[in-house]
Amino acid sequence: MTFIGRVDDLEQLNDCYKARRAQLVFVYGRRRVGKTATLVRFSQDKETIFFAAQNATKEEQLASFSRLMFEAGAPGKDYLSQYPSWERALSELVKLPEPADGSRRLVVFDEFPYLVKSDPSLPSVLQNLWDHTLRDANLMIVICGSAMSFMEKELLAEKSPLYGRATGVLRINPMPYWDAVRFLPDYSAEDKALAYAILGGIPRYLEEFDPDMSVAENVKRHILRRIAPLYSEVEFLLHEELRETAKYNSVIRAIALGATSLNEIATHTMMPGATVSSYLGNLMELGIVEREFPVTAKLKELAKGTRGLYQLSDNFFRFWYAFVFPYRSELERGDVDGVYERHIEPVLHDFAGKPFEGICREWLWRESIAGRLPFRARAVGRWWDRKDEIDVMAVDATGSKSIVGECKFRNTAMDGGVLNLLRARAARTGIEPQLSVLFSLGGFDRGLSDMAAAEPSSLRLVGIDDLFREVNTR
Known part of the structure; x- marks a missing residue:
């Protein structure tokens, strides 16, 4: 599949790669936003160890990383079946053979939070090695993760061992509309706007739509059918990231129905305001909800937050809660055409407003x-x-x-x-x-x-x- 967009993100990563000193770059963003695809694209023409971590044990993770290191020529391959610890494994990065063209070696840890979950000492290990050896090596290390609150609060925050070590921090955001609609190049401008209103700027969602099908056909086939990945995407994502998903459903549904203030959301969900505020904070960290202020608001108003309104920042979540969640009974019985014709088609342009x-x-x-x-x-x-x-x-x-x-x-x-x-x-x-x-x-x-x-x-x-x-x- 043709890679689309991310020009500025790639330029900034390449600037880091060309810098004189060693680089420790943190890349993060919500799930499905295209972090891995962007890093794969960035690493295409570079000598790269690309380690995609899984939700596995420390020993399983080390075994997988050891294989990549040995394939790259790490000297441990001559006397080890795998590294006994992350300290030993990461210390060998400086012993890897230099790229033949004299360029910098790139090491990518994708979904780094999985590694920390299996070994909480890893950030301290990496900090110690960075301070003493890795910062002087011809390396660019990229730490990537989807758990946004973990990346921000556990790896980049002041209490983290890695605090102050980052040479770059890049948050991968949803695509702007002009890149998003390039997934559907032959659509009319009106249909591009409708498709963006439904899917937003998340590449994983945009890839599901068939550019040769109409908007209506794509919605029916790739969102409303039970077998379609997007049919259950919202629930999967919430279950991956959050506990108490039923309560989060209530909060998101309230916003989708037009409740925008904290009091309105609390009234709609019948939950205490403090509880709702906590849920809203987690949803904002995930990039699902945003708090909006009048563009003329002064700093004092922003601090008080009295005029802030909560909105769903993710177009697909907004569509799903408007047109899938309320009609699950009909959709579970296969009435895809009926749901589209009765509930979606008559109001789709209003929804897209x-x-x-x-x-x-x-x-x-x-x-x-x-x-x-x-x-x-x-x-x-x-x-x-x-x-x-x-x-x-x-x-x-x-x-x-x-x-x-x-x-x-x-x-x-x-x-x-x-x-x-x-x-x-x-x-x-x-x-x-x-x-x-x-x-x-x-x-x-x-x-x-x-x-x-x-x-x-x-x-x-x-x-x-x-x-x-x-x-x-x-």
Whole structure:
């Protein structure tokens, strides 16, 4: 399968590889996000020991790693069947033969938390060897893991033996929409937006869709059928990462149904607020839930968190809890067509409205980075108060300049009334917008088009094709 995207991630890893001194790089991210595929791609043209750890005993792990070391020419192969300890195994890294081309040897430990689970002393062993020998070797060591809270709290935190040793820390995030939809190159722009609204930027999910099938066919075949991996993906992932999955289901379901404040979620789930807060924290660490603040919020507001709203940051989780979880009885009996035709097809465009707003915000970020906006954005997000909401808003570093936008994922042309409403809402923010941007699936009426032609510096119209115009040229 063709490797897609991750240009910036690969560039940063290669910069580390080319650095003069030894490298100890930590790579992490949620499950299915594409860490292993990215590291495999990165290691393609390099002398590499790529150790994919399993959930196994210390002895089994050492046996597997020993085989890789011996195949790479480690001197222990002449008198050992396997290394007796991780200290002995890792100390032999400096004795490996130098690559023939004089380059640096790359050592990748994929799913490193499994190794620590089988031998909790491993971080201390690695820290001691790094301090005394490995940091002076011609090596790049990559520590990779999916257990995000473990990577952040146990390996990178101040209490960890490896604290301060990292020469690089790279979090692999879900793909931006313009890379994600390259998995479906022949889809129309509208169908690309729908597919992204359903699957998000997780490569493992995107790979499940057949690019030769329609959105409807893919949903029915690859999500709604009991045999499909995506049908049970959410439950598998929660069981892998969390205990008390029934309670987490309740929390996620509440958010999917529109409960966004802590009080609303606690009321919906009938759980104490402190308990819900703890569950939400774990879900945020997994990249499933995010806490959103108005883009104009000051540091004091962020610290208090009084205006923060909880959202599902993962599009596929949002789709699954909206359309699979509630209709499991019908789907278990094979009524795939009925569930799609009755419950999904009539509201799919409405469902895609929120992810479409996310696409528009990502587009605005890209325009800012490319220097195609009146200023460089410090933040891009939503704005709201008790009465109004703005779908897309960017602010500069001073907080005195803004760009505001409205998004409509409907097959009807947008008219001037939308612009008037947007500008009225913008006035409530207290920041005079330098540019208004309208995003529309159904295009724009003649009045708006004429207005944009007359006011190019203050009004910009972005149709669905404009959002995807650069996708296949990146």
